[in-house]
Amino acid sequence: xxxxxxxxxxxxxxxxxxxxxxxxxxxxxxxxxxxxxxxxxxxxxxxxxxxxxxxxxxxxxxxxxxxxxxxxxxxxxxxxxxxxxxxxxxxxxxxxxxxxxxxxxxxxxxxxxxxxxxxxxxxxxxxxxxxxxxxxx
DNA sequence: GCCAACGTTGGC
DNA sequence: GCCAACGTTGGC
Numbered sequence: 001x002x003x004x005x006x007x008x009x010x011x012x013x014x015x016x017x018x019x020x021x022x023x024x025x026x027x028x029x030x031x032x033x034x035x036x037x038x039x040x041x042x043x044x045x046x047x048x049x050x051x052x053x054x055x056x057x058x059x060x061x062x063x064x065x066x067x068x069x070x071x072x073x074x075x076x077x078x079x080x081x082x083x084x085x086x087x088x089x090x091x092x093x094x095x096x097x098x099x100x101x102x103x104x105x106x107x108x109x110x111x112x113x114x115x116x117x118x119x120x121x122x123x124x125x126x127x128x129x130x131x132x133x134x135x136x137x
Numbered sequence: 138g139c140c141a142a143c144g145t146t147g148g149c
Numbered sequence: 150g151c152c153a154a155c156g157t158t159g160g161c
Contacts, residue, residue, distance in 0.1 A: 007158095007159090009158095009159085031144080032144090033144095052158080052159060052160090053158085053159055053160080056159085056160075096160080113142090113143090114142080114158085114159065114160075115142065115143065115144090115157085115158050115159065117158085
């Protein structure tokens, strides 16, 4: 199983909305680097849900419920989406500032390639953040 | 509101 | 194929 991090601006699609809907199509991605990761996502993989711009924190965990299919928001064949399902809310959200202040998280893609909207998370990073948030799966 | 980082577009 | 111009993302 792999771990990921997906970003959303709360104004556009907030965690609270996601929880209410339970499932969502993670579409509208128009970036080749992000697409590589969407394509690699497998059913059951877990994703941190990060609030960008406002909040700037990881608030919850989603699970991949459907592997990549063509993006319903465009006729352009190049773009794909995955379906995500809510999995668990973090007991305590982990802010970007906390990630920056944590020695073992310095190599996170979130810090290295901050603009990438779908990115991989290593097992070690995943474990560290879960522990920091006081969340048990 | 500013700006750095990065992607895309289009002229040559 | 290069690169300047421009648009977008997202942190500060």
